[in-house]
Ligand SMILES: Cc1cc2nc3c(=O)[nH]c(=O)nc-3n(C[C@H](O)[C@H](O)[C@H](O)COP(=O)(O)O)c2cc1C
């Protein structure tokens with residue numbers, strides 16, 4: 184992949200990984216991006232997950248064409264990027280590691296390599312000249328991890344953005360950017376919206392023509408589109424108007440009620456209504472949809488005095504990802520002592536600025552004719568909200 188005469192892509196596509204971060208289903212694999220800047224001095228911009236070491240090291244050698252590495256810039260110490268650092272240090276013994284104070288603290292935790300005398304510690308706004316290229320470092324704490332920083336190269340107006348603007352999927356996957364970038368964002372970075380906002384403010388002061396993230400495609404056109412989405416997501420603003428119905432059903436009766444509710448909401452003129460079966464759908468996708476739409480309805484069977492496990496699980500995910508500022512309705516089902524709604528409310532009450540509709544529906548075992556009125560009231564309330 185061509186970036187420029189001086190900036191070379193040396194990352195790898197991982198098509199064999201089962202779960203990214205041992206958690207996220209990645210049907211189209213994962214890309215670990217890494218770059219070289221070739222100037223009077225050579226800078227290696229992050230490495231890759233150990234899983235990609237062999238191919239990556241060949242890419243680096245090929246692009247170096249016999250030269251060596253002067254600087255290894257570590258924008259992020261997480262093993263999916265720093266996993267091949269040890270190898271790089273040994274292979275390029277002259278190379279100096281560039282990071283901030285926290286980078287080096289974590290480096291010592293992860294690695295036994297002695298890099299005393301090979302460290303260049305940088306702070307906010309520090310620069311590093313490579314010749315005609317110059318890097319400026321901006322701290323981006325909690326845009327995934329505390330040590331994260333981004334590097335801006337001013338000659339080519341290129342931002343090395345670390346995990347920001349990343350997505351799931353290998354680089355050779357032909358798929359919509361936003362879909363997998365949104366799922367990546369809300370599940371991986373979403374808890375730290377305020378930190379992303381701080382980074383975006385710094386980015387506003389820079390002239391940026393290219394964004395080179397550590398995952399996913401490099402972004403060279405229409406940058407406003409990506410920056411706008413990041414603004415929306417990090418401010419926790421809904422991206423789309425719509426109702427997301429998340430359902431946890433043991434035997435299918437609650438799911439039937441959820442589908443019926445969706446029909447009623449659509450009949451009231453709501454254009455976007457999405458129903459997800461929490462037992463079967465990718466939970467990360469459901470977390471994404473919860474943030475994506477402005478309203479949500481939670482439908483759950485009662486299970487051992489609480490909500491059915493996939494619902495409890497989903498709410499736990501939303502809680503740790505700091506789901507907030509949305510309107511939520513509840514439908515519960517139970518055979519002898521319905522208690523799902525109470526448990527759901529407990530989670531929602533712990534979240535910031537969640538408006539829970541008063542029109543909670545309780546059904547017993549299955550939807551009955553006499554429940555229709557309550558269902559209508561909930562449908563009308565969510566459409567009005
Ligand atoms: C393991 C288990 C535990 C349950 N615990 C409760 C309960 O505490 N209170 C209750 O009212 N119903 C309880 N139920 C019953 C279901 O909530 C009820 O049958 C519901 O209608 C199932 O809806 P579904 O068809 O969507 O799964 C339990 C069911 C199972 C299988």
Ligand SMILES: [Fe+2]
Pocket residue numbers: 259261327328346
């Ligand atoms: Fe990360």
Ligand SMILES: [Fe+2]
Pocket residue numbers: 261263264346397398
């Ligand atoms: Fe990453």
